[in-house]
Amino acid sequence: MAVQPSDARRPAQTRPALAGADPELAALVDAEERLQADTLRLIPSENYVSAAVLEASGTVLQNKYSEGYPGKRYYEGQQVIDQVETLAVERAKALFGMDHANVQPYSGSPANLAVYMAFLEPGDTVLGMSLPMGGHLTHGWGVSATGTWFRGVRYGVRRDTGRIDLDEVRDLARAERPKLIFCGGTAVPRVIDFAGFAEIAREVGAVLVADVAHIAGLIAGGAHPSPAPYADVVSTTTHKTLRGPRGAMLLTRAEHARAVDRAVFPGLQGGPHNQTTAAIAVALKEAAGADFAAYAHQVVANARALGEELAARGFDLVSGGTDNHLLLADLTGKGVSGKVAAKALDRAGIVVNYNTVPYDPRKPFDPSGIRIGTPALTSRGIPSSEMGAVAQWIDLVVDAARTGDESTVSKVREEVRTMMDAYPAPGLPLA
Structure with a gap:
């Protein structure tokens, strides 16, 4: 059944050009606004962005093509775009306390795939949380490219507690010698022991990746421990608890910056979505404020x-x-x-x-x-x-x-x- 805006409270006419050019699509956007307004959204990966983030997502930055990185572009006319991306990068580094940030990944899954490209060869072993236990497809699960091109080994949770058993993780790491270890997931309701994972990664010589896509906003607001002192790479989306646009970031230690950047571009992507980069910059500025910290703790x-x-x-x-x-x-x-x-x-x-x-x-x-x-x-x-x-x-x-x-x-x-x-x-x- 088609969803229609409620007669009781219709969306304001904020998109006259869209309504004139494509009234059918405009009506669907209006209907989605109504749905988001009058339903109780309890999906953990969904949120509401601010009006400022929405505005940044719809600017003329959409018109620019910007392959490369600030100061090293393959297109001219980047005087402003370089400043936009640099602003987002510097805010990300400051907020999460990491040496380097790449704000170009289109989404969380491509960001994680870039990590594989930066550190592994096809067939190498990766240790990640099993999908049915709360992990993510891109942590080496079989139906994902990460489980097809690489050898996925999986840890889970204890039957009696429902919590990650680091002894099991250590035993698997010692037996399988992964080159990459992922911590984090999509249905993990408890604090992640980044220090414990880092100890295991150091013991077996693995790169530790903290996938904090779900909890990035809680980390930024001080409501969850940070992986920055422990992880070699931090991967995150920019929506969910962080309340930004649908994009992603990779944050790394200095020694991994070049490998990660080359994996994102030219390894996996072409030009970044500059309008999304701008909206990420806005969201990061918001996340650095006291109001955001209060929100994170209230979550x-x-x-x-x-x-x-x-x-x-x-x-x-x-x-x-x-x-x-x-x-x-x-x-x-x-x-x-x-x-x-x-x-x-x-x-x-x-x-x-x-x-x-x-x-x-x-x-x-x-x-x-x-x-x-x-x-x-x-x-x-x-x-x-x-x-x-x-x-x-x-x-x-x-x-x-x-x-x-x-x-x-x-x-x-x-x-x-x-x-x-x-x-x-x-x-x-x-x-």
Whole structure:
């Protein structure tokens, strides 16, 4: 069914040129604005960017082609672009405390692939977290190019605690002698022990890569330990908790700067997306401020509060809770699959994603769990005191998904819309 803007509150006319040139596409953008405005977005990798980031993403920098790096371009007319990219680079280095930054990767997966190109030869061994245990495709999983071109060895979490077992990681590293070790993932609800991983990497002579795509904003805001003292390379997207545009960065120690830069360009990419680079620069400036630090700590506070409320309602949380922005709930005890629950929650205006849980007996496209995060709701200013209501809605809808009670789903949908009206989303130009 096509999504249409609500009659109650239509988007402001902020795109007259688009509306005139392509009213069909303009209507879809309006509909997405409405959807983002009146739904409770709980996907851990989603967020709201500021109006300033949105504006930077849509500037005339789109018109420029800029292969190369500042001062070493293959195109003329880069007097301004060089300054834009340098601004983003310097802000990234300062914010994350690393010697070098490359802000050109188009996304997180190409950024990680550049790391492979910088340090490995095809067939070399890489040690990363197993995808079903919470890792990422690009950490050597079989269906990814990283698992096809390289030899992937995988670690997981303990059955009894749901936490990474560094003894297992060390044993695997000693036995398999990887040249690259990844720490970080997409469904890791606990603090990552960067120091512990670094000790293992040093012992076996491996390059340590901290993939902090999910937690970069928490690190920038001081709500999660930093990998800077320990990792050879830090890879991150620039959206998610960092609240920037959809792009990526690679931060490195000085001795790895040239190898990483050459892997990004000319190894994998052509010209950078200059409008995205500008928006990254804006987001990095925002992330250096006191308001952002308060937001980062509130993300964690909200996640912990929501976890406590869900646990009190009988939800089985992987690892028992969270230290960061996300929760992973195993719904086996609730008598419903993650996919069925996620779709019912979506109908209720609560947006999560169905997700595998460690040692999941179900298939990945119909797994046992759901993944829940608090970055977007925190960006709206929703406080910890509202997490009881959020948990109650999730509980009601998950139970309704089991019984087929659509009237409860509809009732929750209206209550969610009322709360969203009370906490307007930043960056959305709604009338």
